[in-house]
Amino acid sequence: MLAPAGNAAVMRNRVFDDLRIGDSASLTRVASDRDIALFAAVSGDVNPSHLDSRFAATQRFGHIVVHGMWTAALVSAVLGTELPGPGTIYLGQELSFTLPVEPGDLVTATVTVTEKLDNGRVRLATECSNQRGQVVLRGVATVLAPLQPVEWPRVPGPDVMVQRHDRYEEAMREARGLGALPTAIVHPCSKDALVAAIEARDQGLLDPVLIGPEPRIRLAAEQAGVSLEGVAIDPVEHSHAAACRAVELAVHGRVGALMKGSLHTDELLAAVVAPGSGLHTGRRISHAFVMDVPSYGKPFVITDAAVNIAPTLAQKRDICQNAVNLLHVMGVACPRVAVLAAVETVNAAMPATLDAAALTVMSTRGQIEGAIVDGPLAFDNAISLDAARTKALVSPVAGQADVLLVPDLESGNMLAKQLMYLANADAAGLVVGARVPIILTSRADSVRVRLASAALGRLVAARRESVSLPA
Template structure:
């Protein structure tokens, strides 16, 4: 878009300009970080005045700063410099309000080439006056025309999708969960925090002395928490399986032990928790900037899955996505290319999975493949490649060719794209919450929320 400024000689008293701006919670987070003003009144999930609800109120200085967009971009435009500004505030602005920011030239000073403008901000809808005042600017002398361009982008590292999952899981009964070997701060702290959020009712299984020592070092109490003494990791994992068979546990949560040691008794053909479908791991990822959660499977269990295993991987992921509130999940089956290439086995598997879904062998979602990563998640890339599909460019589930690809993708999203990842294993009688030792509190909470939501739907307890 071509933008032109208005030079001092071109400006006339009575000239007007205005812009509209929708205020979002992310705007207020960005402003808090840039300005250093961390007043909780302005933060979307904080209660700054003690009335029991978050305010997400825009700071007055933020509203005043919006005038700069009109003055710097439109009237006078490029080259304008502030000399002075005064403002009076008449109403408060909150996230979700849309504003009309306007300026009107009221005076020109020939000697100093300054312009005075009346400034006004109103709330769109009810027309309420938010701000009134005046600004004095040094007007540009030289005509400038340019094409508008995007500034370097900002992505707010707020994990709104996980926040919604936690809120959705709040009304559910706490999931009775066997927590295996929570013998270090992350695993114990995650279980206790999930208990505090009423997501799970933990039964701690492990070395009671180690668990107590960790709790003491963390300064937390274990009052009211059931603890079963099983100092050997393999016995603790077996005990978790026994609790499921006894009906005392509705989920299993990994603590501070190796994944293969946890899964070994669960996979036992005689005494384990098999249900006929392959065990598959699913990352539920909250990627900043993405409009929906992104599910990635399988990135932790099946190393080189064949077509039959990929059917279970796909079906498990669809089932979980539905539990999270995605009515008809869109599944992109990934390969290196979006066309079938006989020399690339993953492209053939992807095409077969897509056709199997068409024929009802995979149900509950829309499946398309092969898709490359770009045209699976970016609609513009899909259109550039000429792909017409209900899935391409808007996939909510990504089925990867093998564990290598899935693990690399999930870690790239986590460590480069700043995503949070919840981890769950499906295919057993109960959900298995599989966190990494490096996962933070939000990841652990989200994993418990995901498990609770899936268990509630599959057991018919979801309201």
């Protein structure tokens, strides 16, 4: 059997006269989310069975299936680069797909010479198998073998970035279908804060109740060039009073969510968690960034990057459960939670690894419900199957994380902002764990991100009872 060229700097072919019956070659590749997206973009095959996990869950196999022709393309790669190699002309291929390929599968494509025909034609058996040794594709290829021996530099493939910002679309569509949610906009006395509320109203997501000093609200509307006709204003003197009034409206069921205006986050949340506020639950509130990173195949949550500065183990348990419940609302039936640390092994000198190990055990004991939790995991292993395999890391979460539970606010905030500014990520923000969702937007947010935050708040408000847990 020919050894796969792999990272060899030079490709060498086999001419017709040198080929022998039984000669064989293979290559192996991981079926990654990125590969699926790239194949869909190049081929135009956007069948939701390949791209939409919620749709795929309702179909025959219950999960996303890799394009069959992606698997078949591996056969072409072996023929063109290994056996017979450069100069080969593909004449025909018979294919039979025997099992589905899932994202994350390790697929090995093998070709074997079975017959030498006339005029330089060669017939080869073609087969692809997964990491469990199961055959996923069988077939027969007919090629024209090269006429002359060739040694040619192996040119590395180009780096291609999949740029997709559509991770919020399903949430947006679903939220619009629920109707506008009465929402307290707390102290919307700046142009940005007021525009965010009006945008959400115009999209049918929120029915805003503006709470704050009325003259300042109207001045902000004038500066923003927006009309307040038909918009309710609940006048109070200052930002602290606005926060308290918003909590009061939520407690009495007059609004179903709060949205931060131009006051500081701490001032708003202080009113929410104040003794006797009525918005308390049995769980600590926490912040969740729902991330849309173009190079990652699905939305995921970073928590907590804005509220809990140095959470204890018990508080991390609450933070984790809040994030899991949010993903349930977003349609993820069993989120995979990666508890982050700097390393993948427990180290008594690194408290984050101890907490991660404890949370993993707590999950298996039912203290965290509705999720698969694993840690400690370093960031690379949490989001990259290749990184996890390189380190021979066996984990049900590695490379597939839906939640990145960070050790503390500083690390979470830095991680989220690095992704935003270096990886072109979007981050929709929500505070969860209270009796109503609290929508947090930033002046730096795009319109799309502000609307996504509002849509998530709308979904949480509509479904918090259906998941039997608070917002």
